[in-house]
Amino acid sequence: MSEIMNCPECNHEILTRMGTICPNCGYTVGYFNGDGKRKKYGKFFALTVFIPFISFVTILFAQMNKYTMIVGIAIFFYLAIKSCPLLFKDIFLTKFERIFFWLVWIFANSLLFALIFNILKKGFEG
Ligand SMILES: [Zn+2]
Incomplete structure (x- = not known):
C-alpha cells in the first residue's frame, strides 16, 4: 500500500499513504488527495x-x-x-x-x- 508519488506542491518523492508529510515542504497527504484512486474516491x-x-x-x-x-x-x-x-x-x-x-x-x-x-x-x- 505504500507507493511512491511526487509531492503535488514541490515534486519531492513521498509515500501515497494517508497522513504522510512531505519532508521538503510540509505538504500532508489527506484522505482525499493521495493518489488518483483517492481523488476518485x-x-x-x-x-x-x-x-x-x-x-x-x-x-x-x-x-x-x-x-x-x-x-x-x-x-x-x-x-x-x-x-x-x-x-x-x-x-x-x-x-x-x-x-x-x-x-x-x-x-x-x-x-x-x-x-x-x-x-x-x-x-x-x-
Ligand atoms: Zn513537498
Whole structure:
C-alpha cells in the first residue's frame, strides 16, 4: 500500500499513504488527495451526498404535470445508475467502506423511489 508519488506542491518523492508529510515542504497527504484512486474516491463521496439531493429537488419540481414527471423519473434513474457503488468498486479500501456506500445508496434511492411512487399514485388530475 505504500507507493511512491511526487509531492503535488514541490515534486519531492513521498509515500501515497494517508497522513504522510512531505519532508521538503510540509505538504500532508489527506484522505482525499493521495493518489488518483483517492481523488476518485473524493469525487465519489461528493456524488453520494449530492446526487440524492439533486434527484429530490428535480422530483419536487417535476410533479407539476405528467410530462415533467417522466423527465424527472428519467433523471432520477440516470443519476442513481451513475452514482451506483458497483461502478466504483475498485476505489474502496475496506469492506466497511463498500458496505457503507451501498447502504447509503440503497437508502437514498429507496426514499426517492417511494416519493416518486406516491406522486404517481396521487395521479395528475388537471
Ligand atoms: Zn513537498
